[in-house]
Every structure is written in structure tokens, then in C-alpha cells.
Amino acid sequence: MKSIIIAENVSKKFHQRVRQSGFVGALRGFVAPVTRPICAVEEISFSIQAGEAVGYLGPNGAGKSTMIKMLTGILTPSAGSVRVLGRQPHQERVANAFEIGVVFGQRTQLWWDLPLVDSFELHRRMYRVPDAVFGRNLAELTGMMGLTTFIERPVRQLSLGQRMRAEIAMALMHDPKILFLDEPTIGLDVVAKDVVRKFLARINRERGTTIILTTHDLQDIEEICPRLIMVDEGRLLFDGSLSALRVSFGARRRLTLEFAGEPGDVRVSGAEPAGGEGLVREFLLEDDGRSLVQIMTALQADADLRDVRLHEPGIEEVIRNHYQSRVPA
Numbered sequence: 001m002k003s004i005i006i007a008e009n010v011s012k013k014f015h016q017r018v019r020q021s022g023f024v025g026a027l028r029g030f031v032a033p034v035t036r037p038i039c040a041v042e043e044i045s046f047s048i049q050a051g052e053a054v055g056y057l058g059p060n061g062a063g064k065s066t067m068i069k070m071l072t073g074i075l076t077p078s079a080g081s082v083r084v085l086g087r088q089p090h091q092e093r094v095a096n097a098f099e100i101g102v103v104f105g106q107r108t109q110l111w112w113d114l115p116l117v118d119s120f121e122l123h124r125r126m127y128r129v130p131d132a133v134f135g136r137n138l139a140e141l142t143g144m145m146g147l148t149t150f151i152e153r154p155v156r157q158l159s160l161g162q163r164m165r166a167e168i169a170m171a172l173m174h175d176p177k178i179l180f181l182d183e184p185t186i187g188l189d190v191v192a193k194d195v196v197r198k199f200l201a202r203i204n205r206e207r208g209t210t211i212i213l214t215t216h217d218l219q220d221i222e223e224i225c226p227r228l229i230m231v232d233e234g235r236l237l238f239d240g241s242l243s244a245l246r247v248s249f250g251a252r253r254r255l256t257l258e259f260a261g262e263p264g265d266v267r268v269s270g271a272e273p274a275g276g277e278g279l280v281r282e283f284l285l286e287d288d289g290r291s292l293v294q295i296m297t298a299l300q301a302d303a304d305l306r307d308v309r310l311h312e313p314g315i316e317e318v319i320r321n322h323y324q325s326r327v328p329a
């Protein structure tokens with residue numbers, strides 16, 4: 001397989017203005033601004049193959065948008081190198097633009113006062129999309145995204161969910177090889193999120209479009225992206241599948257046993273006691289993939305069991321625990 005996106009030791013530094021308080025401070029800041037450097041992206045490396053769908057995840061300020069901006073040619077890396085489809089995006093921004101689609105969840109690329117269909121038409125001209133390709137995409141994408149009922153309406157009259165669906169459809173009108181999306185589901189309701197996720201998964205599967213999306217929402221990743229790149233404070237924390245993330249971050253399943261009478265000393269092979277009180281005992285299971293039936297067979301207890309619960313930590317919990325363990329008390 002071919003790597004179509006390669007980031008090698010990429011860093012991006014910004015100089016942020018330090019605001020000084022009071023009128024004199026503001027005046028001083030105007031005449032002789034004081035800045036402090038901030039490393040938004042720090043020595044990040046990864047490569048992405050054609051046809052992959054990758055989620056780029058991290059908390060606020062982790063450096064997600066900055067990375068997307070470097071991959072799309074909007075920003076230049078301070079150090080390291082970025083290659084997209086064999087080009088350095090910031091140096092060959094126009095050539096790069098013809099082969100990628102970009103959607104920024106918080107900034108529209110549609111023409112506010114024009115009917116939606118006119119934005120599509122302007123996109124066709126800007127990207128010199130051949131008539132046959134445009135005709136096919138217009139019919140297919142507007143159908144898949146359910147845009148037909150409001151395609152004649154001015155963009156300013158559309159709801160956020162309608163607009164986001166239209167943004168994504170427009171970004172695909174020129175058949176890009178890669179689709180970059182920065183927070184595509186932000187602010188959408190449950191139904192709109194579901195439409196967008198299903199659509200992106202389908203585009204990736206059926207058209208083979210490579211998808212890179214940034215998000216805070218783990219469900220986006222679970223439903224669209226088999227691969228996850230996790231960043232925090234500019235640095236890469238993890239690159240792999242969701243199941244590998246669980247293993248790597250030590251997320252263990254919790255077994256809760258509730259007994260009808262005092263059970264005494266209960267042991268479960270391959271599990272570590274993890275508290276409980278009264279008739280309830282808890283255990284943390286080793287990551288050996290055993291089923292509940294196998295666990296129950298290995299249970300060394302004579303007492304009567306009233307209830308058994310197995311808690312599989314959600315990925316949100318895994319990540320929350322990870323971040324919390326890094327924050328000093």
C-alpha cells in the first residue's frame with residue numbers, strides 16, 4: 001500500500017501575544033508587544049495509506065486543527081516535513097487543493113446569500129470539474145445526504161445540520177482523493193451526527209476516499225475510523241486501533257459478583273480483587289480475551305451467586321482515565 005500522507009517530526013510554533021493589564025499595559029502592548037512561544041505541534045510523525053479513515057483526537061488546544069492546517073497547506077510547519085500525495089502542501093497549495101477536499105466544522109465554505117445549488121456550481125467552476133463528473137456527483141451526493149428538498153434555498157436559511165451535510169457534499173464534488181474534516185459533527189444533534197457519520201463511512205468504503213477527521217467525539221471514531229491518532233499538548237500519545245488503545249492504556253474489564261450470602265474469600269483465576277463490600281465483590285480481569293462463561297467456570301466459590309455484571313470500559317472512560325492520571329492533583 002502507498003502512503004499518501006507522511007508527517008515526519010513535524011512541529012509548529014506560534015508566538016502568542018501576552019496581554020498586559022490596564023490602559024498603560026494595553027498601550028505598551030500596542031507599541032512594544034510581548035510574545036511568548038507556544039508549541040502547538042511537537043515532533044509528530046505518522047503516515048497514512050490510501051483508503052484509510054483516521055480519527056485525529058485530542059482535548060481542546062491539543063494541536064488538531066494546526067495539524068490539519070499544515071496537511072492542507074494553510075500553515076507551514078516550523079520544523080519537520082509534511083507530504084500529501086507527494087507534495088509539500090504549503091508550497092504547492094493550489095495543486096494540492098485540486099486533489100483534496102476540506103471541511104472546517106466551524107467555518108462555512110458555502111455562499112451565505114446564494115441558493116445552495118449555486119455554491120455547488122461555483123465550486124464546479126473553481127475546481128474545473130468536468131460536466132459528467134459534476135452531474136454524477138451532484139445527483140449522487142445530494143441524494144445520499146438528503147439535500148434535494150432545500151437545494152434551492154439560500155444557505156443562510158439552512159439549519160446547522162443541513163449546512164454541514166451540504167459542506168461535506170460540496171467538498172466531494174471534485175472527486176478528491178483525500179477528505180480532511182475538522183470537527184465535522186460539532187454542534188449537530190444526534191440524528192444529524194448519525195447521517196454525517198454513516199455518509200462518511202460509506203464514502204470511505206465505496207469510493208475509497210481517504211478520510212482524516214479531527215474530533216472530540218469518540219463515537220465519530222468508533223463509527224468511521226478504524227485507526228485513531230491521539231494527541232495532547234502537541235505531542236503524539238497513541239497511533240493504532242481502538243482495541244489496541246484499550247490494551248495500551250491498560251483498560252481492564254471489571255467483574256462484579258453479588259452473592260446471596262456471605263461468600264468468604266472469593267477468588268477468580270486471572271483476576272485481581274478490586275474491592276466491593278457486603279455481599280458484593282469486584283475484580284479486574286486480565287486482558288486475555290476470556291468470555292464471561294469461561295470466567296464463571298473458573299470462579300472458585302461455593303456460595304450462591306445472585307448476580308454477575310461485567311463492565312467493559314468505554315473508550316471515553318479509557319481516555320478520561322488517561323488524561324486524569326496525567327493531571328497533577
Ligand SMILES: Nc1ncnc2c1ncn2[C@@H]1O[C@H](COP(=O)(O)OP(=O)(O)OP(=O)(O)O)[C@@H](O)[C@H]1O
Pocket residue numbers: 014015016038039040058059060061062063064065066067
Ligand atoms: N494562529 C495562532 N496563533 C497563536 N496560537 C495559536 C494559533 N493557532 C493555534 N494556536 C494555539 O496552538 C494550540 C493548538 O491549537 P489548535 O487549534 O491546533 O488545537 P485544537 O486541538 O484544534 O483545539 P480545539 O479542539 O479547541 O479546536 C493552542 O494553544 C492554540 O491557542
